[in-house]
Amino acid sequence: MTQTPSQSSSGANSAPDIEQVAAGTARIACNGGGGALGHPQVWLTLTPTPHGGTAVICPYCSRQFEAPAS
Numbered sequence: 001m002t003q004t005p006s007q008s009s010s011g012a013n014s015a016p017d018i019e020q021v022a023a024g025t026a027r028i029a030c031n032g033g034g035g036a037l038g039h040p041q042v043w044l045t046l047t048p049t050p051h052g053g054t055a056v057i058c059p060y061c062s063r064q065f066e067a068p069a070s
Helices: none
Strands: 018-020 027-030 042-045 054-057 063-067
Touching: none
Parallel strands: 018 063
Antiparallel strands: 027 042, 054 063
């Protein structure tokens, strides 16, 4: 039996994990966190968000980093 998109078990509807970083952090490094299975290390700049903190999403692995307002 084939699965329709609504029956998919890929977990696409699950909420993404957001990694909290220290308030006042301007840049963060991401390497995918998978050791040899990760991705090249990239440096990301956190940008202001509407709720007052800063955040960024890694373009390789889609990990989200967020810092509260300082």
